[in-house]
Amino acid sequence: MxxxxxxxxxxxxxxxxxxxxxxxQGANAPAAQETPQNTAQTADGQSAEIPNAPTTPASDINTQATASQVPGETIPLAHSGELIHVETDVLSIQIDTRGGTLVESDLLQYPISVNDDTPIKLFQATPGQVFTLETGLNSNFESNATHQAIFTSQATSYRLTGDTLAVPLVWEKDGIRVTKTYTFTRGDYHFDIEQRVENTSGQTWQGFQYGQLARNEVVVKRGITTFNTFAGMATSSPERAYNKISFGEVADEPLEIKDVTGGWAAMIEHYFMGAIIPNQDSEHQFFAKQFANNLYRIGMIGQPTVVEDGQNHVFTQQGFVGPKIKDDLKSIAPHLDKATDYGPLFFLxxxxxxxxxxxxxxxxxxxxxxxxxxxxxxxxxxxxxxxxxxxxxxxxxxxxxxxxxxxxxxxxxxxxxxxxxxxxxxxxxxxxxxxxxxxxxxxxxxxxxxxxxxxxxxxxxxxxxxxxxxxxxxxxxxxxxxxxxxxxxxxxxxxxxxxxxxxxxxxxxxxxxxxxxxxxxxxxxxxxxxxxxxxxxxxxxxxxxxxxxxxxxxx
Structure with missing residues (x-):
């Protein structure tokens, strides 16, 4: 040679x-931002009132639900309802009765470091570090079981003893009863989310389900001694199996992807992620938007559904919070394993x-x-x-x-x-x-x-x-x-x-x-x-x- x-x-x-x-480093480093502050409390320390979901005309919902019909311009109050503790063999979760929102999640098998046995906390409602999973329903009724509504629960603590664990929460008003049930499975970081609507109001209920992840922007510190990968949002659809979206991109222009069948939406960071996974056979749309106080949301909106008086309907989706283990992710939803991003030489x-x-x-x-x-x-x-x-x-x-x-x-x-x-x-x-x-x-x-x-x-x-x-x-x-x-x-x-x-x-x-x-x-x-x-x-x-x-x- x-x-x-x-x-x-x-x-x-x-x-x-x-x-x-x-x-x-340059491609993945987000722009520096001021540390976000929680403005969900008044100056005297009292909780600010979270507004009810906006009333949406029945004709609009029946035609096409949009991201603007998902309520919640304000940051959710940290633990503003009663906390329900759920523990499985791999997760320790706190569910807030306000909205049935997942506000905390400890990954029991993943300590912070080899010298610190404290579990990694992924979901949290800490001011400035908000990362939560929100689900809800919106409809032509004035009051709805959104992620801002108050639910009730039969217990404040649940522990997995068998193979599965169901955690039901109930909201009821004006003849509409909604039962939101989280079902956890042994060894799994994903869980089923079922929202059952029972209509005894004497009127026609027309509405849709949504699921979203809310998070403050993650500012990754870069340096020669740090090797952090992408931290931001991602979606998957039949047209584009894996689409990374930075916080800056959403700040510049909100995301809206209509007429999607299957897929998923996620908040991703190094090693771990949270995700919303809609029914893979149903049609929906994905959205991502920046809100006040440096809060971002990414999620899905389902198709409008009619529930006549005396009838009921079940909306389903899945949530995920945990490590990006490729084999596990692949079994949950198509292309979810691509969240383990191996870069340009991914095939190798x-x-x-x-x-x-x-x-x-x-x-x-x-x-x-x-x-x-x-x-x-x-x-x-x-x-x-x-x-x-x-x-x-x-x-x-x-x-x-x-x-x-x-x-x-x-x-x-x-x-x-x-x-x-x-x-x-x-x-x-x-x-x-x-x-x-x-x-x-x-x-x-x-x-x-x-x-x-x-x-x-x-x-x-x-x-x-x-x-x-x-x-x-x-x-x-x-x-x-x-x-x-x-x-x-x-x-x-x-x-x-x-x-x-x-x-x-x-x-x-x-x-x-x-x-x-x-x-x-x-x-x-x-x-x-x-x-x-x-x-x-x-x-x-x-x-x-x-x-x-x-x-x-x-x-």
């Missing part, structure tokens, strides 16, 4: 990391994760799974790498001849190229053959990067000894140091560049990569370290074998 081209490729590889980092990242997941099922340790998968990848690429190392071993053997050619024709660049190509042809060596392993490793490395960053399965996953979390940097920087040494040793097995400046650049690359790897996830550094170690062994054996050969046409 031509030494100039090798130096160029390594420089491109190093520059790619820097460009990727800058572009990735998904393949790598599936392989990694399969190996983990056998060995039971994500660190050793990374080691095994790395070796498998190197074995698959062995023929190509062997050809490359064989070429470099031969080039190292006739390095003195190349130096003489450069010295003899350094003033004639054209003749220099001709003589070098003549020598390559005589020895049957392809100078570019060593480039392909480097080019192949770059997309694999990037795919590994996104896969490790987005896979919640590797969050707080230990390997051995000091590595207690493969998704964050090595706390003792052992792997980055080992990797730097291995890269330096690997360079010594390659023929050095003839140009002094290129030689200096090549000598700096192990240090440059070492600095990068100080802050990269330890799982990613583990992959690169094992890959380098395997390459060194492979290269040493091949170099030793072919380095002893004499040149066929050596003079």
């Amino acid at each position: 031509n030494n100039n081209f090798r130096a160029f490729l390594w420089a491109i590889c190093a520059a790619s990391f820097m460009i990727l980092w800058v572009q990735w 990242s998904e393949w790598l994760f599936n392989l990694l997941n399969w190996v983990h099922a056998v060995v039971g340790n994500w660190g050793w799974a990374i080691v095994i998968v790395t070796i498998l990848i190197k074995l698959v690429l062995f023929p190509l790498a062997a050809k490359s190392f064989k070429s470099m071993a031969k080039m190292r053997k006739f390095q003195p001849q190349l130096e003489r050619i450069r010295d003899n024709y350094k003033e004639d660049r054209q003749r220099l190229g001709q003589e070098m190509m003549k020598l390559y042809k005589k020895e049957g060596i392809n100078p570019a053959s060593g480039c392909f392993p480097i080019l192949i490793q770059i997309p694999i490395f990037l795919a590994f990067f996104y896969m490790l960053m987005e896979s919640v399965e590797l969050r707080q996953a230990p390997w051995i000894f000091w590595i207690e979390d493969l998704s964050i940097k090595d706390p003792w920087y052992v792997l980055p140091v080992i990797n730097t040494v291995l890269m330096y040793l690997q360079q010594k097995l390659n023929p050095p560049p003839a140009d002094p400046m290129q030689r200096k650049i090549m000598n700096m690359l192990p240090v440059l990569f070492g600095i990068f790897f100080l802050f990269f996830p330890s799982g990613l550094v583990l992959y690169w370290t094992v890959s380098n170690l395997f390459s060194i062994v492979q290269q040493y054996v091949i170099t030793k074998k072919y380095g002893a050969l004499t040149l066929k046409h050596a003079e």
Whole structure:
């Protein structure tokens, strides 16, 4: 392989990391916002009155429900009704009787860190950090079972003891009785939401259901030691399987997608998400809008339905609050697993994760799974790498001849190229053959990067000894140091560049990569370290074998 081209490729590889980092940070960093304040209380500390849902003419609802008919311009009061505690084997949830809104959710199996056993709190009604799931009904009646109405409950605490747990809440007025029932299932982060309308009013009830997620904008802090991914909103529809939407985009222009069958709407962050999943066979519309005090809502509106006097009707949808585990999400709704966003190389990242997941099922340790998968990848690429190392071993053997050619024709660049190509042809060596392993490793490395960053399965996953979390940097920087040494040793097995400046650049690359790897996830550094170690062994054996050969046409 031509030494100039090798130096160029390594420089491109190093520059790619820097460009990727800058572009990735810039693309995902939201605009800075002032810390939102809760204005749902009056100056004297008393609760502000939440308005009733607006009255909507029956003819309008019967024709087409719109986002403007979903009530709630104000921020919901934190715990403004009575709290109902619900606990399953994986969730601890607080439901507010005002609206039957999910105002708190602790993910019992996901602690904040390896040093803090406190469960991650996803839904919360903390001022300035609001993240809730709201559902309701609106109709041609003056009063409705919206997410602002007061419901009643038979109990204030529910605990899952069997396979399922039903939590009913009741609202009743003017002959209309609405029973909102949440049904939780053992081991699941998604749950059914049923709203049953019983009409004994003597009039025709015409209305629709809606479901929405309300959240204050998430401002992600960016820096070289942080590796946060996308935080914002997303929708899915048959026309567009996965559509990411930033808070800034919705602030500039509200979202409205009509005539959708199936799909889902979600609030997404690193590793976790909340989602509204309508009936996949029904038609509805999605919306997203910014409200006062930096509050955003994204959700769905169902088709208008008529319930005659003496009849009843059941509206259904699903909610989700939990980790972005691809296999679980895939079983809930089509394309929901795409919320685990693997970036532009998603097809390669998904393949790598599936392989990694399969190996983990056998060995039971994500660190050793990374080691095994790395070796498998190197074995698959062995023929190509062997050809490359064989070429470099031969080039190292006739390095003195190349130096003489450069010295003899350094003033004639054209003749220099001709003589070098003549020598390559005589020895049957392809100078570019060593480039392909480097080019192949770059997309694999990037795919590994996104896969490790987005896979919640590797969050707080230990390997051995000091590595207690493969998704964050090595706390003792052992792997980055080992990797730097291995890269330096690997360079010594390659023929050095003839140009002094290129030689200096090549000598700096192990240090440059070492600095990068100080802050990269330890799982990613583990992959690169094992890959380098395997390459060194492979290269040493091949170099030793072919380095002893004499040149066929050596003079």
